Amino acid sequence: MGRNSFFQIGGKQSQRPWEIHPLWRGIGCLMAVLIPIISYAGAVLLVDANLKNRWLEIPREFYWPPTNPILASQLGVALLLSMFGYFIFVIFYLFVYRVVGPPKYGPTDAPPVKRKTKGKKYSR
Helix, strand or coil, X not given: CCCCCCCCCCCCCCCCCCXXXXXXXXXXXXXXXXXXXHHHHHHHHXXXXXXXXXXXXXXXXHCECCCCCEHHHHHHHXXXXXXXXXXXXXXXXXXXXXXHCCCCCCCCCCCCCCCCCCCCCCCC
């Protein structure tokens, strides 16, 4: 029987080659909790300001439920604000990781070869 057979006993456990730092897990959990709360608070303020200043007309279909007639519009604006908030954090993380993260090339990697391009010679 070969060493890589299906019935091999005591095979290696697959481990991740990296570990996520607990600080990053905490930041991700905090973002998952805080962004929807902040976006809903911003949506309430934004929809109330819209009702006072009449920037955009809210359709009648969004006046639901009868106890809070602008709840559907608040939830819609909160969804848009939360997507925008996650987008901003992703862009921020991209810049931070680019500065603080590991180098592009490891100790055994070589940078790509830069080719010298010559002008194309035309023959007659």
